[in-house]
Amino acid sequence: MxxxxxxxxxxxxxxxxxxxxxxxxxxxxxxxxxxxxxxxxxxxxxxxxxxxxxxxxxxxxxxxxxxxxxxxxxxxxxxxxxxxxxxxxxxxxxxxxxxxVPPLALADLSAPPHGLELVCALGDPANLGALLRSAAAFGVKRVLLLPEAASPWHPKCLRAAANAVFRLDFARVGAWAALATAAGPVFALDGGGSDLTRFAWPDDLRLVLGEEGQGVPADLAVQRLGIPTTGAVESLNATVAAAIALQHWFGRG
Structure with missing residues (x-):
């Protein structure tokens, strides 16, 4: 014993x-x-x-x-x-x-993505956990964490993620500027972007999600995808928007 x-x-x-x-x-x-x-x-x-x-x-x-x-x-x-x-x-x-905690290697952004790779800057650990839960549910395998992102091993993140962290591979991105030369295709979620419900989702891509309230830097040169709404609210919560986008990618065909 x-x-x-x-x-x-x-x-x-x-x-x-x-x-x-x-x-x-x-x-x-x-x-x-x-x-x-x-x-x-x-x-x-x-x-x-x-x-x-x-x-x-x-x-x-x-x-x-x-x-x-x-x-x-x-x-x-x-x-x-x-x-x-x-x-x-x-x-x-x-x-x-x-x-x-497993080692967190620096992502090789010169290599093309395999499947949907989620690039994330969410700094609130509970929001990050909710995002990771949706990511695992909709077939994401790899999450790239920007410097602003919370730790996926924070207790609040683990609680919200419901063990999704053990089904995902993580790597880090050194800075936003690194995305400018990343192998594509690379897209970003943005309230003012093109209607993602009419978008022909590729099998392999990197999808960028900015921090709550700040979004994706305006000078990041990537195609932006948005979710059509009634306009009754200024914007959707980042985790809600991401879940909607991931479901559309998952149901592509």
Whole structure:
């Protein structure tokens, strides 16, 4: 039987490291993330068990319940309730997994896209998570993150993404300017763009989504696609617009 390690002090170095994983800076520094959720934790263990290194539980009963799902390499930790509650930002009161963040390579934009590659600048982690969920649902395989984008391993992103992060490949784009010479075709979502409902979607493309409120830089020389609306509101939420565009690409034919 695997040994359980009790932790009851906030001065414990492991606990201090885990608490730093609640923000993007700590995630980047330690190369790790926290995953919580009644459905997401068991699903992630079934999907990518090799990605996890530890489980954090609030009591023995919760640890015993998840134990049959845990791979051998996952260490078991029993946290004092006040400490666990500080990590359980979603309020699940269920075991939390500690996972390893994969390396984020610089995208080779000189290579042509394969399928729809989503280029994203969303800085709100919850919005990014919602976008990734739609991306996985509509067949996107690769997401390229601009410098402004939130970490896909932020707890808020993971919660909204519902394990979509484990079905996508990520790479980074060094700057907006890099897109100017990217192999195409490259398109951008823009409220003033051409009607995407009448657009002949190619199988392979890069689709650029700007930050909420700011959109895609005006000087980015790419074809822009927009969604026709009644005009009753100024613009659609970026994640809603992206989901509509992705569904149209998915249903092309």
């Amino acid at each position: 695997a040994r359980t390690i009790p932790i009851d002090s906030e001065a414990n170095e492991r606990f201090r490291t885990w608490e730093r994983l609640l923000d993007a800076r700590g995630i980047k520094k330690h190369g790790a993330f926290l995953l919580a959720g009644r459905k997401t934790v068991p699903e992630a263990l079934a999907l990518v068990p090799e990605r996890f290194t530890a489980v954090l539980a609030p009591d023995q009963a919760a640890l015993d319940a998840i134990a049959p799902l845990l791979p051998d390499q996952v260490t078991r930790h029993l946290l004092a309730r006040p400490l666990f509650d500080r990590l359980d930002v979603s309020g699940t009161r269920l075991p939390i997994l500690v996972g390893t």
